[in-house]
């Protein structure tokens with residue numbers, strides 16, 4: 069199905085051609101002056117130069133054909149040569165009926181589906197998930213669903229931080245606390261225990277403790293470095309201990325991501341590629357592209373056109389240790405080999421922009437990806453508190469993700485009134501469902517690259533541009549449909565939309581018609597905020613229609629059926645959109 073806007077443009081293009089002008093002048097767009105008209109075409113203005121004619125003359129000639137096209141109910145030429153348009157009600161209705169019966173409501177599917185690896189989440193083992201990981205998970209999940217909706221194949225990889233110094237620090241501290249454990253006994257040859265020697269909460273206490281200690285105590289730091297090295301070399305006891313730590317951490321992460329309705333196809337981490345690093349490095353060295361500089365191995369990635377200097381990408385430190393860049397490069401090699409993706413997309417804090425620029429350029433220069441593979445970094449801004457500074461706990465510490473989710477749940481629970489139709493238990497479930505929408509919509513409705521203020525009061529409000537407002541609108545539609553079903557005993561999905569008879573009804577219909585264009589734009593730009601903006605507008609249009617229309621008490625059953633069909637489609641579209649954003653609506657609230 070064609071986008072509604074391009075269908076209108078095609079009609080206008082035909083009118084231009086019929087009047088003897090270039091059909092590409094017939095671009096129709098949504099009116100900048102909705103008080104005057106619904107759509108406008110400024111092609112006559114552009115054509116004036118080309119044809120050395122007054123724009124009003126061209127517009128007049130074209131308008132004569134537009135009036136006959138059947139797509140427009142009103143065509144007005146306005147000085148100096150604008151063409152103002154209102155769409156024909158029957159034409160609009162036909163478009164919506166076709167949408168209702170078409171897969172993806174007519175949004176274009178991928179002609180040649182791509183394979184995309186999406187790297188998001190990025191939590192670190194043994195460290196609690198904090199709000200910084202929230203954005204990557206929420207934005208990444210929405211982007212994954214946008215790409216999937218389009219029809220491409222997406223492999224979502226969590227890419228855990230499960231390697232490197234952080235693991236060495238935890239092992240070092242465990243060794244200090246529990247030296248008697250078999251993992252630290254070099255003579256031990258038996259089987260290690262099945263049970264982990266530590267709990268997740270202990271791990272979460274250990275990591276910051278060890279990290280702080282390593283900064284004050286040089287010997288401790290050296291020990292942690294050495295232990296990191298031993299782990300990476302494959303020391304048996306350390307590997308066994310490391311596996312316990314990973315398992316405990318992963319169980320905890322899965323629980324957290326489940327709450328967020330975020331899921332991954334791959335649970336790989338930095339450690340996954342440890343064994344392929346030596347070969348990759350050898351290749352980079354042999355090609356001469358990687359070279360020694362002050363003992364370290366580096367690749368020059370600067371380009372003459374760079375406005376800011378891009379420092380060389382470091383592959384190995386002078387002590388031979390691998391870095392964050394090294395594991396990211398090796399992960400590219402691994403992904404290339406396993407999936408041969410057309411595109412790899414990373415969703416992280418935008419402060420990692422330079423890192424990814426270096427990694428991408430080094431990967432391309434060293435031929436780690438086939439030519440044409442797109443490497444793309446989506447950097448998001450910081451989530452701030454109401455004071456405009458990065459979001460912290462009241463005590464000024466890093467806010468744990470769990471705490472944040474609990475706070476928003478509690479606030480939502482306060483706002484969901486229990487009434488005779490809703491039991492306490494139902495209210496709890498509804499509150500967490502709506503809270504998730506509040507949290508995700510609060511994040512996704514901002515352009516990802518921008519910082520935003522996390523404001524519980526605003527996010528949980530039922531009014532304004534919020535998740536709960538969207539859900540409230542949907543619940544309203546659901547309840548009307550349920551009452552209609554009970555009243556008439558008819559399935560709303562079997563009814564047909566009728567041509568609009570009021571402005572509010574027509575506005576709602578025009579909003580719906582814009583769906584496929586929004587989805588295509590959201591896919592092109594990997595921009596969930598476009599979908600948020602769309603459903604906010606759609607909800608507003610629905611509510612305006614709802615407030616001036618007495619739907620269920622309408623006596624004319626033909627009209628009533630048309631409205632019910634329209635409500636059905638509105639709900640389906642909203643349902644699809646919030647599903648892509650990664651949340652859902654309750655039956656009542």
Ligand code: ARG
Nearest residue numbers: 187190191192227229396416
């Ligand atoms: N673990 C990293 C962090 O917490 C994020 C990982 C992002 N993905 C990647 N391939 N580098 O900052």
